[in-house]
Structure formats: structure tokens, C-alpha cells
Amino acid sequence: MNARRWLTGMLCCGTIVACGPVDLQGLDFREPSDARKYVAACARGAQALHCKAILPVLQTVEGPVTVLIPNNADSQIVLDLWEDLRVQGLTTETFLGSPAAERFARANIFAASKLSTGIMRTVDGKTHTIKCVGSTSDASEECVIDDQLAGRSRMDGVANAVGSVYTMAPALGKKRAYLPFE
Numbered sequence: 001m002n003a004r005r006w007l008t009g010m011l012c013c014g015t016i017v018a019c020g021p022v023d024l025q026g027l028d029f030r031e032p033s034d035a036r037k038y039v040a041a042c043a044r045g046a047q048a049l050h051c052k053a054i055l056p057v058l059q060t061v062e063g064p065v066t067v068l069i070p071n072n073a074d075s076q077i078v079l080d081l082w083e084d085l086r087v088q089g090l091t092t093e094t095f096l097g098s099p100a101a102e103r104f105a106r107a108n109i110f111a112a113s114k115l116s117t118g119i120m121r122t123v124d125g126k127t128h129t130i131k132c133v134g135s136t137s138d139a140s141e142e143c144v145i146d147d148q149l150a151g152r153s154r155m156d157g158v159a160n161a162v163g164s165v166y167t168m169a170p171a172l173g174k175k176r177a178y179l180p181f182e
Contacts, residue, residue, distance in 0.1 A: 034161070034163065035065050035066065035163030036163065038067070039055050043055045047078050048077075049074075049092060049095060050070060050074075050104070050108075054105040064113035065112075066163060068168050068179065070176075070178050072169070078092055080176055081104075103182070109123045114153060115164070130143055130144070143166065145179065148179070149169070149170060150171050151166040153165065153166050154167055
């Protein structure tokens with residue numbers, strides 16, 4: 001019986017290796033090298049409202065993109081969004097497909113392949129002050145946006161990366177891990 005299980009396991013592993021990168025309804029065996037595919041994979045999460053809001057807008061933006069994604073548990077991101085949506089008279093249930101979802105997406109997408117120090121504009125037309133500093137421990141840079149958010153690109157070191165996705169955290173003393181979307 002143990003030999004049969006071992007053989008079945010080896011055949012399964014062989015099949016996975018032979019097929020190359022495999023995606024089984026969200027189970028990615030490699031991180032996407034394209035920012036749009038990264039967000040699409042994220043949007044499969046049951047509570048990933050942030051990625052689900054960004055995805056349709058992202059598909060309308062031409063050229064390279066940099067996407068800001070909160071570096072937090074989906075449940076915490078939903079709570080943060082809920083607080084912001086409540087002020088706008090919305091709920092998390094009515095968020096997707098609403099103008100607020102589009103504003104959220106446009107506020108957190110840059111039409112650029114990566115963040116760089118200087119003034120950059122999100123696709124909602126707002127300008128932001130970016131400060132990127134290299135790390136001494138690895139090849140990645142940490143970028144701070146408007147002294148509100150700080151994060152690193154998930155695409156640093158990914159061969160043939162198309163665009164970038166930055167996982168963001170609130171800067172010291174700040175509350176949100178995404179840019180405002182009034």
C-alpha cells in the first residue's frame with residue numbers, strides 16, 4: 001500500500017514538473033512576472049476587494065503600470081475600506097462596480113513601470129512625492145509616497161517583469177496602506 005502511495009505521489013509531481021508553471025484556481029507555483037497578472041491572481045481571493053476594484057480599471061490603462069497593494073491581511077484591508085466607505089455612504093457590499101471603486105483603483109495605479117524618486121502622477125491625475133532608497137541588505141528599494149505609505153516592489157529581481165506591484169504599509173503614525181480616494 002505504501003508503494004502505491006509513493007508511486008502516485010511521484011506521478012503527480014512528475015506531471016506538475018512536466019506541465020511547467022501551473023495555476024490551480026489561485027494556487028500559483030510561481031509569482032506572476034506581469035503586474036496585471038499579479039493583480040488578477042490577487043483578485044481571486046474571496047475578501048480581496050482591493051484587487052477586485054483595481055482589476056477592471058487596470059485593464060483600461062495602456063502601457064506599463066505600477067500598482068499599490070496594501071501589505072496586510074485581506075480582512076484588515078476590508079475593515080479599512082469599510083471605514084472609508086462608510087464616510088462616503090457606501091458599504092463593502094456596494095463598493096465593487098461603484099464610482100468609489102474606480103476612484104480607489106485610479107488613486108493606487110501609476111502609469112509607469114516602477115516608482116522612482118521625484119514627482120509622479122497616479123492615473124487619477126494627482127501628483128505624489130516619491131522617495132526611493134536602496135537597501136543595504138538586498139537589491140530592492142523602499143519607496144515612500146507623500147510620507148503616507150512605504151513599500152517595496154514585489155517584482156524586484158523577477159526576470160522580464162512587466163510593470164510592478166508595490167506592497168505598501170502605512171508610514172509611521174499613519175493609518176491606511178493605500179492612497180486616499182475621495
